[in-house]
Amino acid sequence: MDTNLHIRISKELKESFQQVAKENNKDTSSLVRDWISSYIAEHQKADEDIAAALYRVGYQLQQALGGREKVSKEFVQQLQEYALTDQKKFTQQILTTYLELDLTIPSVVSKMYNKYAFSQMFLFGLIGDKPKEEL
Secondary structure: OOOOOOOOHHHHHHHHHHHHHHHHOOHHHHHHHHHHHHHHHHHHHHHHHHHHHHHHHHHHHHOOOOOOOOHHHHHHHHHHHHHHHHHHHHHHHHHHHHHHOOOOOOHHHHHOOOOHHHHHHHHHHHHOOOOHHHO
């Protein structure tokens, strides 16, 4: 092992945890490591799902705008600049675009706020190819 993790828990909780682990022939350290690994995997998967959904809604907006060739280069450049400098303006621009086109705003759009990687996935969908699951 490379490092230790120190946590504060009540004496009673620690003793109960150790007792239950012992009764189940488990090592408390391995149980904590397993929980941490599961937690990371669960949240990384959630982020991957959000990123994929944002690509799809970016692509759907591309289609609502008339296809890739109809998406204004200036619009994409402005969004890219906002993605790098001001996520609030990025999100506002996207919301304004949906409203101007009289489109329903997908709930996943709210996940872009303060997440550069998520805004990039939306942009990739806006200028990219049809998502694979839709082929």
